Amino acid sequence: MVGLRELLTVVLGxxxxxxxxxxxxxxxxxxxxxxxxxDTRGRYGEDAENPLxxxxxxxxxxxCIVAALYVATQSF
Amino acid sequence: MRxxxxxxxxxxxxxxxxxxxxxxxxxxxAIWGTSVFPLAILGSILLVGFQYKVGKWAALRSVGAxxxxxxxxxxxxxxxxxxxxxxxxxxxxxxxxxxxGVPNAFAVGRKGAGVVVVSTELMSMLDDDxxxxxxxxxxxxxxxxxxxxxxxxxGIASVVGIVAQWAVLLTxxxxxxxxxxxxxxxxxxxxxxxxxxxxxxxxxxxxxxxDAKRAIGSGDPLARAxxxxxxxxxxxxxxxxxxxxxxxxxxxxxxxxxxxxxxxSTHPPTEERIQRLRE
Numbered sequence: 001m002v003g004l005r006e007l008l009t010v011v012l013g014x015x016x017x018x019x020x021x022x023x024x025x026x027x028x029x030x031x032x033x034x035x036x037x038x039d040t041r042g043r044y045g046e047d048a049e050n051p052l053x054x055x056x057x058x059x060x061x062x063x064c065i066v067a068a069l070y071v072a073t074q075s076f
Numbered sequence: 077m078r079x080x081x082x083x084x085x086x087x088x089x090x091x092x093x094x095x096x097x098x099x100x101x102x103x104x105x106a107i108w109g110t111s112v113f114p115l116a117i118l119g120s121i122l123l124v125g126f127q128y129k130v131g132k133w134a135a136l137r138s139v140g141a142x143x144x145x146x147x148x149x150x151x152x153x154x155x156x157x158x159x160x161x162x163x164x165x166x167x168x169x170x171x172x173x174x175x176x177g178v179p180n181a182f183a184v185g186r187k188g189a190g191v192v193v194v195s196t197e198l199m200s201m202l203d204d205d206x207x208x209x210x211x212x213x214x215x216x217x218x219x220x221x222x223x224x225x226x227x228x229x230x231g232i233a234s235v236v237g238i239v240a241q242w243a244v245l246l247t248x249x250x251x252x253x254x255x256x257x258x259x260x261x262x263x264x265x266x267x268x269x270x271x272x273x274x275x276x277x278x279x280x281x282x283x284x285x286x287d288a289k290r291a292i293g294s295g296d297p298l299a300r301a302x303x304x305x306x307x308x309x310x311x312x313x314x315x316x317x318x319x320x321x322x323x324x325x326x327x328x329x330x331x332x333x334x335x336x337x338x339x340x341s342t343h344p345p346t347e348e349r350i351q352r353l354r355e
Contacts, residue, residue: 009257026340030270034230044180
């Protein structure tokens with residue numbers, strides 16, 4: 001029987017992965033607001049994140065989806 | 077009462093964030109015992125202080141900001157800021173200029189130790205009254221302690237995320253899946269806490285606009301500045317669109333303001349700001 005933690009790992013891992021791939025700017029903004037300069041790249045009054053960080057976050061998102069699939073294949 | 081709406085919203089969001097923080101600290105005490113309590117409080121304060129200091133330093137360094145000389149081409153900007161600071165009841169902040177490649181301006185620091193950075197592109201694009209509107213908006217961020225508020229909000233969200241992560245990790249079987257789940261839960265909890273911080277960030281932009289409107293006697297100059305910046309310099313837009321295309325190509329849902337984009341944006345839509353400035 002599949003445990004609750006394994007189920008949560010697969011569902012939340014895949015959901016976070018999709019979010020990171022689809023909306024990488026959101027994650028960069030959340031991590032940088034109040035910590036690092038996040039609004040110094042775009043035009044005034046706009047959110048603009050570092051394109052390099054955006055791509056790295058998308059790769060992390062793909063890694064999350066792969067990890068969720070790996071846990072799924074091991075658990076189900 | 078000045079900024080009544082902001083105070084009500086801050087009370088609500090502050091209570092929600094405090095509840096998140098209290099639950100996180102209680103969870104930490106439940107996991108590690110009562111001896112962790114002073115350490116958790118001290119750690120939280122140090123984290124916020126560290127983020128504030130590093131954030132300010134990194135913001136100035138990332139754009140290569142340099143002090144605006146008091147005399148010469150920036151003399152009128154200094155006089156403008158002196159007058160606005162006096163009207164707003166704050167010390168004149170340090171003024172810096174930077175070649176950012178785009179028209180932009182931002183404020184860092186706190187009341188008494190604030191810094192306003194204005195891009196050379198913005199200064200060359202705007203008329204004096206429009207620049208005054210933008211600077212008044214940035215001074216309002218310093219007067220209302222917006223930068224400090226965001227740092228504290230981020231600090232609380234980080235602490236809550238870290239505790240959630242460790243709670244999941246320590247209640248698991250130390251398997252690979254537990255490490256992964258702990259990381260995911262930490263990020264999701266931090267995201268949820270940040271929704272409230274970002275909501276207050278967007279409202280603070282409206283408050284800063286209203287303060288700027290009051291300080292210069294009209295909302296029209298700042299509204300015109302926002303319109304000009306929105307239209308943008310054609311050359312800058314072309315340069316930027318190339319970067320955007322590269323990024324958008326990797327984004328499934330593009331650049332449109334979907335619900336998630338709206339929920340996690342730091343600024344309200346520019347059109348809405350312009351409309352409120354002209355009301």
